[in-house]
Amino acid sequence: MNPEVSLKDKKMIYSVKDFNLWYGDTHALKNIQLDIPTKEVTAIIGPSGCGKSTFIKTLNRMVELVPSVKMTGSINYNEQNIFDPRYKVEQLRTDVGMVFQKPNPFPKSIYENIAYGPKIHGIKDKTILDEIVEKSLKGAALWDEVKDRLKQNAFGLSGGQQQRLCIARSLAVEPEVLLMDEPTSALDPISTSKVEDLIQTLKKDYSIIIVTHNMQQAARISDQTAFFLNGEVVEYDKTEIIYSNPNDKRTDDYISGKFG
Numbered sequence: 208m209n210p211e212v213s214l215k216d217k218k219m220i221y222s223v224k225d226f227n228l229w230y231g232d233t234h235a236l237k238n239i240q241l242d243i244p245t246k247e248v249t250a251i252i253g254p255s256g257c258g259k260s261t262f263i264k265t266l267n268r269m270v271e272l273v274p275s276v277k278m279t280g281s282i283n284y285n286e287q288n289i290f291d292p293r294y295k296v297e298q299l300r301t302d303v304g305m306v307f308q309k310p311n312p313f314p315k316s317i318y319e320n321i322a323y324g325p326k327i328h329g330i331k332d333k334t335i336l337d338e339i340v341e342k343s344l345k346g347a348a349l350w351d352e353v354k355d356r357l358k359q360n361a362f363g364l365s366g367g368q369q370q371r372l373c374i375a376r377s378l379a380v381e382p383e384v385l386l387m388d389e390p391t392s393a394l395d396p397i398s399t400s401k402v403e404d405l406i407q408t409l410k411k412d413y414s415i416i417i418v419t420h421n422m423q424q425a426a427r428i429s430d431q432t433a434f435f436l437n438g439e440v441v442e443y444d445k446t447e448i449i450y451s452n453p454n455d456k457r458t459d460d461y462i463s464g465k466f467g
């Protein structure tokens with residue numbers, strides 16, 4: 208990241224304004240203001256229960272699957288309010304891919320895991336599907352490891368390979384954004400490091416928003432970091448500032464391990 212460019216001068220993919228969310232009576236997100244830059248890595252950190260997962264599940268409107276949810280405020284994605292009744296949620300879910308904490312491949316072959324999304328979008332031509340599978344697996348740095356066993360079941364892959372397969376599956380429908388909810392917490396250190404390297408490569412083409420419990424990970428891979436506490440954003444700034452010279456004492460206390 209160019210250190211001369213301040214956060215507010217960047218091109219934004221999301222702009223979150225006055226946003227509140229309740230699960231029944233639980234006020235889980237409180238008056239959130241957050242602008243998320245395009246083609247960078249934005250980390251969401253904070254202690255358990257502070258609203259990190261709720262926040263990223265709001266960005267693709269997945270949170271609405273919980274019946275008791277109520278929301279106020281606005282979230283603009285590419286300058287359109289995703290809560291506008293005319294907004295097409297299906298398009299949002301295509302543009303915004305999601306990778307979860309535990310790798311969740313389909314019980315199908317490696318090939319079919321990747322081809323599934325494009326097929327649903329109407330692509331039937333075998334040559335085109337082959338190309339998408341190869342490109343997506345290369346994009347997720349998995350091609351060389353699996354190119355000779357594409358017909359084998361995805362459950363035969365290691366946990367780290369399964370997680371990269373899930374990233375490849377997201378890439379296959381050509382998203383703009385990747386939401387990642389603790390994508391390495393179930394992985395060993397070597398697989399974690401491969402996924403972290405991959406995230407660094409992917410940010411050339413995608414905007415990445417990652418929830419992580421691992422503060423070293425956020426420091427290593429993100430351009431900006433938002434510190435959440437009790438449903439509020441306490442501080443949001445370039446990662447180097449959050450980690451070296453935070454404004455708020457609560458951020459400092461969390462970063463230095465005094466609570467969490």
Ligand SMILES: Nc1ncnc2c1ncn2[C@@H]1O[C@H](COP(=O)(O)OP(=O)(O)OP(=O)(O)O)[C@@H](O)[C@H]1O
Pocket residue numbers: 230233235253254255256257258259260261262273
């Ligand atoms: N489906 C749900 N129904 C009711 N309350 C929920 C639901 N999901 C989350 N909450 C509540 O919303 C608040 C925020 O939870 P959330 O899962 O977003 O936090 P988190 O920061 O991601 O936590 P963790 O790091 O433990 O995953 C918590 O008080 C939680 O109990």
